[in-house]
Amino acid sequence: MATSRREQTKAQNRETILAAAKTVFATMGFAKVTVRDIIRATPLASGTFYNYFKSKEEVYQALRDEIALAVRPRLREARLAAATGEEFLAANFRAFFTFVAERRDPDVIAETSRFRMDSPEVLAGFAELREDLERAMESGLLPRANAALLASAVSGIALELAEQVKQGADVETVTTFATRLAMGGISGLARS
Amino acid sequence: MATSRREQTKAQNRETILAAAKTVFATMGFAKVTVRDIIRATPLASGTFYNYFKSKEEVYQALRDEIALAVRPRLREARLAAATGEEFLAANFRAFFTFVAERRDPDVIAETSRFRMDSPEVLAGFAELREDLERAMESGLLPRANAALLASAVSGIALELAEQVKQGADVETVTTFATRLAMGGISGLARS
Amino acid sequence: MATSRREQTKAQNRETILAAAKTVFATMGFAKVTVRDIIRATPLASGTFYNYFKSKEEVYQALRDEIALAVRPRLREARLAAATGEEFLAANFRAFFTFVAERRDPDVIAETSRFRMDSPEVLAGFAELREDLERAMESGLLPRANAALLASAVSGIALELAEQVKQGADVETVTTFATRLAMGGISGLARS
Amino acid sequence: MATSRREQTKAQNRETILAAAKTVFATMGFAKVTVRDIIRATPLASGTFYNYFKSKEEVYQALRDEIALAVRPRLREARLAAATGEEFLAANFRAFFTFVAERRDPDVIAETSRFRMDSPEVLAGFAELREDLERAMESGLLPRANAALLASAVSGIALELAEQVKQGADVETVTTFATRLAMGGISGLARS
DNA sequence: TATGAATGAGGCTTCATTCAT
DNA sequence: AATGAATGAAGCCTCATTCAT
16 A cells, blocks of 8 residues: 555666666676666666666665675674684674675676675675674674784685685585684694 | 987886876776876877777786786795795785885875775785795695685785785784784784 | 657658768768768767767668669669660660769769769669669560670669769760660761 | 989889788778878888878879879770771770789689779779770761760770679670670670 | 877767756 | 657777977
8 A cells, every 4th residue: 555556666666777787797897887788787768777876886885785784684693693702703704605605696607806806795795794803802702803903804814715605615614714714723724 | 328219218108107007096996997097197198008008908917017027026035035834924924015015105095995906016916925825835834724715815814904004004013913813813813 | 640759850860860971971972981970960969870870881771771762663663664675774774864863962063083983872773773684684675695794884884874964964865875875886876 | 323222212112102002902992091001011110101102192193193104005006006996995995904804813803892993903994995985086986976975884884894804704705795885785796 | 211109180989967758 | 757869078099190310
């Protein structure tokens, strides 16, 4: 009753554009995409785009928001369930890698580049992870090393390993590896 | 003197373009840069650009080559001097971070983003580091963990911490941090 | 009315471009014409051109099609009405020269050159004439001389005389001349 | 003694450019050729071109002149030897077709188009033929039909049949055909 | 004279955005 | 709100021509 026919269409168009943009960003990389590319991946008219978004940047932002919304509950669960620093890290890594794995596009595997790392999915999860790390240090769950540096470093681990996951690496393997490395360093790995 | 004034001018123009491109890439990010942007950052005529390079990609490549040439000797020294895995890592991290620090542009600090991470400097040093890690594992200097994952992870650490260096963090501090984290993990950090 | 004002404008623009192109091709010769030249001969914006045609070649093709459509019925009539080879030739020559005469642009007369011979009008009519000749020989209406050579030769006569028509020569005079020459040769002309 | 080293070089460069231009015109068609194309087909520097010619048009003119110089003696011979109109025509056609045949480039056969008809060779011979016809009518060797029309028509025959020669037709066959057609018309052909 | 780099006009095309319908 | 043609700025690149050496 609340949504008239028109409103439905409106919501649908927005989703149509977002879905098209997602595909197009994944295929061409954000930088190369033009508004026209997005429109072309859509049955809509060019003018219609501007009823919903001002630019491709705005679309991108919307995608990030949408995705972040999907990721957050999962990370929260992981966080709440963690009793130790190790569990906490593992859970977060796992959540992130799972997230990436779910979104890996079989058609796009290989020919991955640094430039593709800017996909909304990855960045969204990445930001979450970082914030979580900072909170974990604040709360004492992780040792209070230099917070900024540690967050960066762990993020870096996650980010680069995400590429491996994108290339097809097993989520659980990578999660274990990341957690061990982060907790015990390379020497810790050797023991495994 | 083998070089006529003509040849000097020619070499100078090439350098002019490279220098302009470097600034422009750093300022706008590679993806957004147009050939015109590079030309505009130059006193040269538009056609002149094409006497030296076919595209912005070619300029980029030239910058990378130039930089790689500067980095390589330093990394080689570090590598040769290293007796232990820890020394090896520290030397490599230090070389990389120093390199980044030397090139941090005071004007550009702040507003850094993932998109800026594709600067030729970073990528060049990054590739070197990665190869070095792989060789170190092959030679037994570092434990033979999953090579691909370890290289990715350590690269990730370096890459993200490089951002901190770019933002002004002290090279020695970051080097120590990175080495400890890599060698002993987070638990190792706590002891410091 | 099936056509909205919108559609009218659209059709009008197409015609505007075609008309401009026709003039421009006639004035400068196809080879020298640039897309910009066509646009400049138009009140339209540069981008608009590309809503209708991909290149000057496409415009040219459209002009040829349009013209061919206009010529064909006339030639068919002439062909059907012809009882003898002479009538057939005369009718075809007449149709062709009339066609050219109708399209001669008073502003462009003089300074004609071989290079101008590639105007769509001439080529379209020319191709028709040639095919007709071949069919006439096949059907026995004209003697079965070396078909390829005869077609070429008669086409050549028509093509060059068309230039005279373009310069202002009378259609009927030229038609009679061409027919007599073709049927009886130079000796035949002498009797006239 | 008259030609110093420098003058030799000078003459040589001119020839180098002309030869290159000839090839390039034949390959790409006059219209599409740029001065750069000509220079590129040469070992010379771009500036050197302008020491000899102001534009590609001037080169083209020079080629025509050069060729006309080669054709003229041959046509004069043919003309002088002719006792009847028929002999006159045959001799002229033969000279023209031979000329074309000698210059047919085996690599370029096929893919001939009207647009290629503007090669300097053809146009030069063509102009000669036309002038000759006019003179022959003036002198009474040929019947005084409408001179302009007859010249055009015979030129057209020659021009189009030249294409057949270019495609590989036998010179003598085409000469005989052209002469018979011109003298006796299509009906004359039938008797042969 | 020969050279060839520099110049900037100008061609081609695509793009973001507007706006009448 | 949806449409899609029109617009003209702006990117890319090549060209003819000049001019210092």
